[in-house]
Amino acid sequence: MPKLSPSLPPPPPPPQTMASPTLITPATTPKPLPLIKSRHTATAPTAAAAKAALPSAPQPRRREFLSIASASILSAGLISPVVAPALAASDEExxxxxxxxxxxxxxxIGMDKNDPSVADAVATLRETSNSWVAKYRREKALLGRASFRDIYSAINAVSGHYISFGPTVPIPAKRRARILEEVETAEKALLRGR
Structure with a gap:
């Protein structure tokens, strides 16, 4: 047999054969596990025994409870009247x-595209429209108004155009006509109080 150098690892062991299934399977059947019993095995006392064991304290009646509860609710309503939300704006505003x-x-919209103040006008319009939307979008009383719906749609169209194409690109004629129509119907609805 040749001599192995000390730096080489030892050769792998020869392959082993698999064990037969009879060697893996136990010869006896496993014993069933004992049942686990809960710690609280005492039987519950009957209702009559429970009543006899407890000292008899006067139980409040439903009628008394309801009268006290309704009195406290009504007095709380009189003490703190309902206040309108702080964000609510007046109709004139x-x-x-x-x-x-x-x-x-x-x-x-009516400005000429060569006008040097178009960018400033668009910036002012975006600032004004953003503050208007932020202020009135949460007002539940205004959401159903025709004026709110139409002006919101017009603002959305104008802002979308200027965000997408920049402040110097004019609004196309079809879109401009639709925006002006929405603005006009919003103004008419405002005059009617809608």
Whole structure:
């Protein structure tokens, strides 16, 4: 047999044969595990025994409870009256600010594309429209109004155009006509109080 150098690893062991299934399978069947019993095995006392064991304390009646509860609810309502939310705006303020937005939309859309102040007008319009939307979008009373719906749609169209194409690209004629129509119907609805 040749001599192995000490730096080489030892050769792998010869392959082993698999054990037969009879060697793996136990000869006896496993014993069933004992049942686990809960610690609380005492039987529950009957209702009569429970009543006899407890000292008899006067139980409040449903009628007494309801009268006390309703009195406390009513007195709490009288002490703290309902206050309108802080963000709610008056109707005159809504009309005034909406007319301001309508005028800015009309003047900005009507500007010539070569006018040097177009970018400033678009920036002012976006600022005004963003503050208008932020203020009135959460007002539940205004969401159903025709004026709110139409001016919101017009603002959305104008802002979308200027965001996508920049402040110097004019609004196409079809889109401009639709925006001006929505602004006009919003203004009419404002005059009618809608």
């Amino acid at each position: 809504y009309v005034k600010e909406t007319e301001e937005v309508i005028n800015k939309v009309r003047s900005t």
